[in-house]
Amino acid sequence: MIAFNRYYNKFNILSISLVVISLLFLIFKGLNFGIDFKGGTLIELRSTDSKINVSSLRDKLNQMNLGDVSVKKFGNETDFLIKFEVDNNKNIIEEIKQNFDKSYGNNFDFRRVENVGPKVSAELLRSGVIAISVALALMLIYIWIRFEWQFSLGAILALFHDVIVTLGLFSLLGLEINLSIIAAVLTIVGYSMNDTVVIFDRVRENLRKYSDIKIFDLTNISINETLSRTLITSITTLLALLSIFFFGGEVLKGFSLAMIFGVIFGTYSSIYIANTVLVRLRVSQKTILKDEEKN
Amino acid sequence: MLYFSKLRIIFITLISLFFVLIASSNIFKFSNEVLDKKINLGLDLQGGSYLLLEIDNSPVIEQKLQNLTITIKNYFKDKKIKIKNIKLIDQNLKFSVDDKFRQTILETFRDKESNLNPYYPRFKSHQLNITEEEGGFIVNYSKQGIVELKTSSQDQALEIVRRRIDEIGTNEPNILKRGNDRILVELPGLDDPMRIKSLLGKTANLTFRFVTNNSEDSFGAEKLKYEDTSEESIVSKRIILSGDNLLDAQPRMNSETNETVVSFTLDRVGAKRFGKATSANIGKQLAIVLDGKIISAPVIRDTIASGSGQISGGFTFQSATDLALLLRSGALPAPLNIIEERTVGPDLGQDSINAGMIALIIGFALVILFILIRYKIFGLITNIALIINLFILIGVLTIFEATLTLPGIAGIILTVGMAVDANVLIFERIKEELKNEKNNLIAFDSGYTKSKTAIIDANITTLLAAIILFFMGSGPIKGFSLTLGVGIFTTLFSVYFIARLLTVLYVSRNKDKERLI
Numbered sequence: 165m166i167a168f169n170r171y172y173n174k175f176n177i178l179s180i181s182l183v184v185i186s187l188l189f190l191i192f193k194g195l196n197f198g199i200d201f202k203g204g205t206l207i208e209l210r211s212t213d214s215k216i217n218v219s220s221l222r223d224k225l226n227q228m229n230l231g232d233v234s235v236k237k238f239g240n241e242t243d244f245l246i247k248f249e250v251d252n253n254k255n256i257i258e259e260i261k262q263n264f265d266k267s268y269g270n271n272f273d274f275r276r277v278e279n280v281g282p283k284v285s286a287e288l289l290r291s292g293v294i295a296i297s298v299a300l301a302l303m304l305i306y307i308w309i310r311f312e313w314q315f316s317l318g319a320i321l322a323l324f325h326d327v328i329v330t331l332g333l334f335s336l337l338g339l340e341i342n343l344s345i346i347a348a349v350l351t352i353v354g355y356s357m358n359d360t361v362v363i364f365d366r367v368r369e370n371l372r373k374y375s376d377i378k379i380f381d382l383t384n385i386s387i388n389e390t391l392s393r394t395l396i397t398s399i400t401t402l403l404a405l406l407s408i409f410f411f412g413g414e415v416l417k418g419f420s421l422a423m424i425f426g427v428i429f430g431t432y433s434s435i436y437i438a439n440t441v442l443v444r445l446r447v448s449q450k451t452i453l454k455d456e457e458k459n
Numbered sequence: 460m461l462y463f464s465k466l467r468i469i470f471i472t473l474i475s476l477f478f479v480l481i482a483s484s485n486i487f488k489f490s491n492e493v494l495d496k497k498i499n500l501g502l503d504l505q506g507g508s509y510l511l512l513e514i515d516n517s518p519v520i521e522q523k524l525q526n527l528t529i530t531i532k533n534y535f536k537d538k539k540i541k542i543k544n545i546k547l548i549d550q551n552l553k554f555s556v557d558d559k560f561r562q563t564i565l566e567t568f569r570d571k572e573s574n575l576n577p578y579y580p581r582f583k584s585h586q587l588n589i590t591e592e593e594g595g596f597i598v599n600y601s602k603q604g605i606v607e608l609k610t611s612s613q614d615q616a617l618e619i620v621r622r623r624i625d626e627i628g629t630n631e632p633n634i635l636k637r638g639n640d641r642i643l644v645e646l647p648g649l650d651d652p653m654r655i656k657s658l659l660g661k662t663a664n665l666t667f668r669f670v671t672n673n674s675e676d677s678f679g680a681e682k683l684k685y686e687d688t689s690e691e692s693i694v695s696k697r698i699i700l701s702g703d704n705l706l707d708a709q710p711r712m713n714s715e716t717n718e719t720v721v722s723f724t725l726d727r728v729g730a731k732r733f734g735k736a737t738s739a740n741i742g743k744q745l746a747i748v749l750d751g752k753i754i755s756a757p758v759i760r761d762t763i764a765s766g767s768g769q770i771s772g773g774f775t776f777q778s779a780t781d782l783a784l785l786l787r788s789g790a791l792p793a794p795l796n797i798i799e800e801r802t803v804g805p806d807l808g809q810d811s812i813n814a815g816m817i818a819l820i821i822g823f824a825l826v827i828l829f830i831l832i833r834y835k836i837f838g839l840i841t842n843i844a845l846i847i848n849l850f851i852l853i854g855v856l857t858i859f860e861a862t863l864t865l866p867g868i869a870g871i872i873l874t875v876g877m878a879v880d881a882n883v884l885i886f887e888r889i890k891e892e893l894k895n896e897k898n899n900l901i902a903f904d905s906g907y908t909k910s911k912t913a914i915i916d917a918n919i920t921t922l923l924a925a926i927i928l929f930f931m932g933s934g935p936i937k938g939f940s941l942t943l944g945v946g947i948f949t950t951l952f953s954v955y956f957i958a959r960l961l962t963v964l965y966v967s968r969n970k971d972k973e974r975l976i
Contacts, residue, residue, distance in 0.1 A: 404876030
C-alpha cells in the first residue's frame with residue numbers, strides 16, 4: 165500500500181501555490197483569447213510555392229493597414245495562419261486575395277476563413293463563461309444530493325483547482341483560448357468529477373465498514389483500493405487524447421492539450437485535494453450515519 | 460447479476476447486429492430505405508460556409524416613423540386638429556398641438572380600438588408610446604412595437620435570403636432564424652462565399668426617379684453618387700417605379716451596342732405608370748437608383764408602353780447576372796450585416812476527416828492493446844464490447860442522421876478512452892472480491908453489484924457536462940457534446956449487456972479455475 169496520506173500537507177501547499185500562481189497569471193498576464201472571443205479575422209493559407217515565408221507575408225499584410233497582424237506557420241512548412249482584429253472592412257478577404265495574387269502569383273489556397281464580429285465574440289465569451297458556471301453548479305447540486313456536504317466541498321474544490329490550474333497553464337504558455345477550449349474545460353469538469361466520485365464512493369463504503377479507522381488512514385486505504393482503476397482509466401483516456409494530439413490535425417491540438425492537462429490535474433486532485441478536504445473536516449462514520457438516519 | 464435468459468441473449472445479439480448493420484451503411488450502399496442512412500458531415504468536415512447575418516432595423520424604424528408623420532397629420536386633420544412642428548429626432552417623433560387638443564391627442568393614442576396606434580392585447584401594450592413633454596408630445600415605438608417590427612422584418616428578410624440563395628443553386632442550404640433580428644445561413648460544399656456574401660450584403664432597393672436640376676422639387680430631392688464614378692446628380696425623391704413592380708429580370712446582350720444589360724418586365728400597374736411617366740417626360744433623364752447609388756440615368760427618347768425595358772450601366776456578364784438575380788428575388792426590408800463567418804475549404808475538410816480517422820484508429824488500437832495486455836481474456840471481452848460500442852455509437856448517430864464534426868470525432872475517440880472505465884471498475888472490484896471469496900461466481904456477481912453506484916455516478920457527471928455543452932455550444936462543439944453524450948449510453952449498454960454476457964459465458968465454463976482474472 166502506498167502511503168499517499170503522508171504527503172497530504174505537502175501537496176496541499178503545492179496545490180494552493182499552483183492555484184495562487186495560476187490566478188496571478190490569469191489576472192496579470194490574462195488569457196490569449198482567439199478570434200472567437202476577441203473578434204477579428206483568421207485565415208488559414210496553403211501556398212504551393214515553398215519560397216513564400218512568414219516574414220514576407222507579414223510585410224505584405226502590414227502594408228494593408230490591418231492593425232495588429234499575426235502570421236504563423238500552421239502545421240507544416242507551406243501552411244500559414246493569419247490573424248488580425250480589423251473588422252470594419254467587409255471585403256477584406258477579397259482584398260487580401262487580390263493583393264497576394266498580385267505579389268505572389270496565384271499560389272494560394274484559402275483553406276479556412278473565420279470572421280467574428282465584436283458583438284458575436286462578446287456573446288460567445290459570455291455564453292462560454294455561463295456554460296462553465298452552470299456546469300460547476302450542476303455538479304455541485306448533483307454531488308450534494310448524492311453525498312454529504314463535506315464530500316461536495318471536497319469535490320468542488322478539486323474541480324475549481326483543475327479548471328483554474330489548466331487555465332493558468334494556458335495563460336503561462338500563451339496558448340489560445342477558443343470555443344473548443346471551453347468544450348475541453350467542460351469535459352475536464354466531467355472527468356475530474358468522475359474520478360473524485362469513484363474514490364468518494366469507496367471512502368463512504370469504507371466508512372460504513374470500519375468504525376475504528378481514522379479518516380486520515382481510511383482515505384489512504386480507499387485511494388489505494390481504487391488506485392489501479394484510477395491509473396488504468398487515466399492511461400486509456402490519455403492514450404486516446406495523445407492520439408488526437410499527435411494525429412488529429414492542427415485544429416484539435418489546443419483542445420486535446422487542454423484535455424491532457426485536465427486529465428492529469430483531475431487525477432491528481434481527486435487524490436490530493438478531494439480527500440484531504442475530508443480529512444480536514446474530520447469526516448467520520450457519524451457523518452454519513454447521521455445523514456442516512458435523516459433520510 | 461450473472462444470469463441471462465436465452466431470450467435476453469438473442470435480444471442483445473439482435474440489437475448489436477442491427478447497429479453494426481446501420482453503422483456500415485455509411486460505407487456500403489443499401490437499397491433498403493431504412494438502412495440507407497448516413498451521418499451528415501459538419502461544415503468543418505465537408506467544407507462550406509457558415510454565415511450569421513444581423514438585420515439592421517434602424518432604417519426601417521426611421522422609415523416607418525417618417526411615414527407616420529404624414530399619417531398622423533392626415534388622421535388629425537380629419538378631426539380638425541392641426542399638428543404643428545412635427546419632426547423626427549433619433550427615432551423619436553416630436554410634435555405639438557394647441558393646448559385645448561392635448562387631451563384628445565393622448566386619448567386617441569391610448570385608445571385600444573384605434574387604428575392609428577394598434578393595441579396588442581396579448582402583450583398589454585400599444586405599438587407606440589406617447590409621452591407628454593414641455594410644449595408637446597414625443598411618440599416612439601414601444602418595446603413590443605419594436606419586437607413586432609423586428610419579427611416582421613426578420614420574416615421578410617428570411618424569405619428574400621432564401622430566394623437569393625435558391626437562385627444561386629447551392630445544395631441543401633440551411634437557413635434559420637436566430638433571435639428576432641438574426642438569420643443563420645449554412646451552405647455546405649460552398650468553396651468561395653464571396654459571391655453569396657456580396658449578394659446577401661445588398662439590400663437591392665431599386666427605384667426609378669427623375670433627375671431634376673431644381674433642388675426645390677415639391678417632393679424633395681437629394682444628391683446621389685453614380686455607382687462607378689464620383690459624379691453626382693440631383694434626383695427627385697418622387698418614386699416613379701420601384702423594384703416591387705418588377706415581374707422578371709434577366710441579363711441580356713444588347714445586339715446594337717454590344718453591351719451587357721439587364722432587361723426587365725413590369726407588372727400591369729408598373730407598366731401603366733411607366734408608360735404615363737415616360738410619355739409626359741420625353742427628353743428628361745430617368746435615374747435608375749439601386750441602394751442609394753445611380754446605376755445609370757438614360758434620357759427618355761420615347762414613350763415606353765410595352766412594360767419592359769433595359770438597364771445598362773457598364774455591366775460585366777457576371778454583374779448583370781447578379782443584378783438580375785437580386786431584382787428577381789426582391790429587396791430586403793433592411794440592410795443585412797454579416798456578423799460571423801466561418802468558411803472551410805473542401806480540401807481542409809478532407810484533411811480533417813483523414814486526420815480524425817487516423818487519430819481514431821491509432822487511439823483505438825492503443826487502448827485495445829493496453830487493455831488486452833492488462834486483462835488478457837477479460838481484456839479481449841472488454842475489447843469486443845468496445846468495438847461493438849463503437850459500432851452502436853456510429854449506428855445511433857446514423858439513425859438520427861446526426862451531424863458529425865471534427866470535435867465530434869474527438870468525442871468518439873474520447874468515448875473510446877473513457878468507455879473502458881466502467882469495465883475497469885468492475886474487473887478491479889472483482890479482483891478485490893476474489894481476495895476474500897473463493898467462489899468465482901459469487902465474487903464476479905458481487906463485483907458487478909458493488910461497482911454499480913460508482914459507475915452510474917461517474918457517467919452522470921460526464922453526461923451533465925455533455926448536456927450543458929449541447930445547449931450552450933454551437934456548430935462543431937455541439938457535435939462533440941452529441942457524440943460524448945450518446946457515447947455514455949452506448950457504453951453503458953455495451954458494458955452491462957455485451958461485456959457482462961461474454962463474461963458470464965466465460966466464467967460459467969471456467970468457474971473452478973483459480974486466479975481467473
